[in-house]
Amino acid sequence: MSSKDQIAGVVLCDHEIEWTVLRRKKGVYGVQDHQRVGLESRPDEAWSPEEWATRIKSTCGSLRGHTCLGMNSDQVLLRVADLPSGDPEELGGMVELQVDKFSPFPIEHMVISYEVLSSGENSVRVLIAATRTEAVEALGERFSLAGRRLERIDLKIMGWWTLIREQGDVPRKGRHALMLIDRGACELIVCQDGVPVVIRHLGDAGDLEDDAFIMELAEETGYTLTSLESEWGAVETPRMTLWHDGDGPPEKIMEAVRRECAVEVDIRSLDDLSPVSEGIARRCAEGKSRLDLTPREWHEAEHLKTANRRFAATVASILGVWLLGTALFLGSLHLLHRQMEQLQEDVRALEEPAERVRELRSRVESLEQYADRTYSALECLREVSDRMPSGVDLSSFVYRKGRSINLRGEANTVTPIYDFFDAMEASELFYEVKPEGITQAAGGRRRPEFRLTIALPGEAP
16 A cells, blocks of 8 residues: 555644544545544643654554644744746745745744645745744654654644635635634634635634733734735725634634724634644645645655665665576586576666666765755855945846856946955855956946956866
């Protein structure tokens, strides 16, 4: 049975573990198993990775197949944005630039993913998600110590969104807000014409009996709805649906939100929906352009491990054939001629698998080289822009991958040009900076122009 024939959606929280297993039969996924196991509380401190691994192994030890985890969004930066391209390669670069604008953390220390929410003729709407690598590594460590590998890390809020949308509880026209209160977390989704324009974590639920907390929740919701006008236009939000898990009095929250936001609020129970772990599993089964916050290194390591296993099996096969031929040769000298012919045929038969192994190894090496984005055009352009002083205008940027960058520009005077040369020579990113001179017309009627050649490490001797 293929791992994709069984998909397990898992959700962890401090007090319980929930999972749903989908099994594919005749091309259709159906629920094979669902469980929700409570854990003893740990009020003083969080569970250690080893303690989490023990509980995952004891409760989820029977899980098989593709495992997808629904991550809480309290550690994830979320942003919905309209971008001008639908090409996956271009989208990836634009998403990274967006994250670099709103993230307080260095982009190299983060895992970034996105999901296409809708597509138009000239733009696509995407949900951008970014989280610190250490947060994802901590989740992966829990499952790794339990003897399981996470194939995908999704968001729990997107599991709920999938279930609510599939049930038909999202209007296709106008603006509508959804507030979810689930197991200690408050989430807000605002849709316009059936497509999210805001997905955000409002905070931990805390004490739902506390009037101050309820008022703070209502004020935060009102601020979000008001701030939508600047980015998505002034559209009235007439109704809101409050989905809750049964903890606390939803009527008090409903009244506070109604007063603060001037919207009508409907109350719905999350128990009317399928389990959120099923929503996570179904998103994984559908594939398409779904969020995946697993680090790229995890997939590369797994691919490399698979390639090494195949290579070892091929080498073992070659070695076995060679030993068998040698034994026959030593034991049957009188059939030497016949055995030599057979061995030659064996060698010819093994040439094709060996060539495939060499090709696979070459592809793995190429993939590792391609994955290194340290000297990509985007990173080089960012370094040049950061070091460019005021008054210098760049007119040409020619990037040759692994070789060089040619720059041309101009300025009002030569002073900032020399400052720019000095700044580029001080950069640790480039191997060598070669100023090609400054050209200035007689009489000073034209702005001084300059040329600059930058050698990348791939060009270094």
